[in-house]
Amino acid sequence: GKLPEQVATPTGWFQTKKIGNRWMFVDPEGHAFYSFGMCSVRRNRSKNGRVYLSQKFSNDDNWANQTNTLLRSMGVNCLGPWSDHGLLNSQKNKLPYTIMLNLVAGFGNSIHYTKPGGGHVDFKGNCIPVFHDKFEDFALKKARAVIGDACKDPYCVGFFSDNELPFRDDMLNLYLKLDINDPGNIEARRWMHEREYAPEKALEPEVQLQFVSHVAIQYFEICSRVIKKVAPNHLYLGSRFHGKAKKLVDLLKTAGKYVDVISVNWYDTWDPRVKGEFTNMWEIASGKPFLITEFYAKGADSKMPNRGGAGWVVKTQKDRGLFFEHFCLGLMEHPGCVGFHWFKYMDDDPTEKHKDPAKISNKGLLNHRYEKYGELHEAMKHFNLRGYSTLEFLSR
Numbered sequence: 001g002k003l004p005e006q007v008a009t010p011t012g013w014f015q016t017k018k019i020g021n022r023w024m025f026v027d028p029e030g031h032a033f034y035s036f037g038m039c040s041v042r043r044n045r046s047k048n049g050r051v052y053l054s055q056k057f058s059n060d061d062n063w064a065n066q067t068n069t070l071l072r073s074m075g076v077n078c079l080g081p082w083s084d085h086g087l088l089n090s091q092k093n094k095l096p097y098t099i100m101l102n103l104v105a106g107f108g109n110s111i112h113y114t115k116p117g118g119g120h121v122d123f124k125g126n127c128i129p130v131f132h133d134k135f136e137d138f139a140l141k142k143a144r145a146v147i148g149d150a151c152k153d154p155y156c157v158g159f160f161s162d163n164e165l166p167f168r169d170d171m172l173n174l175y176l177k178l179d180i181n182d183p184g185n186i187e188a189r190r191w192m193h194e195r196e197y198a199p200e201k202a203l204e205p206e207v208q209l210q211f212v213s214h215v216a217i218q219y220f221e222i223c224s225r226v227i228k229k230v231a232p233n234h235l236y237l238g239s240r241f242h243g244k245a246k247k248l249v250d251l252l253k254t255a256g257k258y259v260d261v262i263s264v265n266w267y268d269t270w271d272p273r274v275k276g277e278f279t280n281m282w283e284i285a286s287g288k289p290f291l292i293t294e295f296y297a298k299g300a301d302s303k304m305p306n307r308g309g310a311g312w313v314v315k316t317q318k319d320r321g322l323f324f325e326h327f328c329l330g331l332m333e334h335p336g337c338v339g340f341h342w343f344k345y346m347d348d349d350p351t352e353k354h355k356d357p358a359k360i361s362n363k364g365l366l367n368h369r370y371e372k373y374g375e376l377h378e379a380m381k382h383f384n385l386r387g388y389s390t391l392e393f394l395s396r
Contacts, residue, residue, distance in 0.1 A: 046368075085099065107134075168243075262289070283335075344365075
């Protein structure tokens with residue numbers, strides 16, 4: 001899962017480094033490391049899922065051991081967030097891993113400022129509550145609780161502060177529409193007054209983008225400070241951008257001052273080469289490498305509704321594999337990309353009672369019975385196991 005030559009002095013922890021014009025992760029022993037990752041590597045916790053696990057693996061330890069073996073055999077070298085990393089990492093064949101902290105999402109939930117959204121958390125008025133005076137204290141406590149002993153673990157690559165936050169170019173107007181006593185509204189009005197902006201200035205694009213940066217500074221400064229206080233040796237992998245957020249240059253510039261890696265959930269393109277203006281912007285604007293933290297395609301031959309989630313729908317599992325190879329090769333061609341994480345390990349379980357049947361989708365490497373999609377598996381294995389030789393070729 002790494003290149004044999006040392007490219008940096010060993011630090012005992014993961015780091016990033018630009019080698020020539022290519023960014024790479026560097027592992028604790030100083031070797032170049034590219035993240036061939038998988039998100040949500042976790043057990044099926046439905047009632048029937050426990051039966052399937054027992055039938056196939058007998059117990060949780062066997063599942064963890066065999067799952068690590070499967071992932072390693074197909075070139076996956078990193079666990080994305082929402083994985084059962086505690087159980088998986090209790091095995092001798094453990095893998096590097098990342099952790100989601102949900103700092104402002106957790107805070108929003110604690111003050112009744114959120115509701116569940118489509119794959120992420122929806123905030124009141126689409127405003128993240130970063131100007132509340134209790135946010136930083138909450139974030140510190142949450143980081144300590146979630147990170148735990150991972151702060152001592154060299155296998156832990158780093159931490160995501162949140163997922164798919166609503167960073168948008170109209171944030172100023174949204175904050176000004178909050179209740180007049182809301183800390184976000186109070187801060188937006190203070191910010192306008194400090195700059196002697198008349199109310200109509202809030203509609204001007206340049207002013208709106210200035211406020212996006214203001215919100216981003218507050219968010220990333222607090223999250224960076226908290227994460228580095230709890231786990232000073234680990235990487236801050238940012239908040240996973242999506243939608244409009246990944247297109248905002250000013251947001252990328254601000255984030256780059258605080259994070260070690262720009263993380264992006266990328267669903268609106270078939271070919272990264274076609275959207276090269278985005279990949280170039282992520283690296284150049286931020287001055288940091290970028291990691292693709294979610295992408296997938298769903299197979300119509302799975303006979304699932306496939307109306308849930310943002311990924312493409314293709315005809316067959318073979319087509320899912322072709323999409324994986326095509327998309328990932330395009331990413332590897334960009335010297336700013338340090339890896340990609342497929343979403344996800346296992347399909348949604350149609351037997352889960354709380355699941356909306358219309359949202360059951362074919363996102364997994366495995367179906368909900370722990371059975372591999374053979375053609376997708378073979379494509380991933382074929383590509384990942386040749387990943388480092390591909391990188392060496394592309395770096396010539």
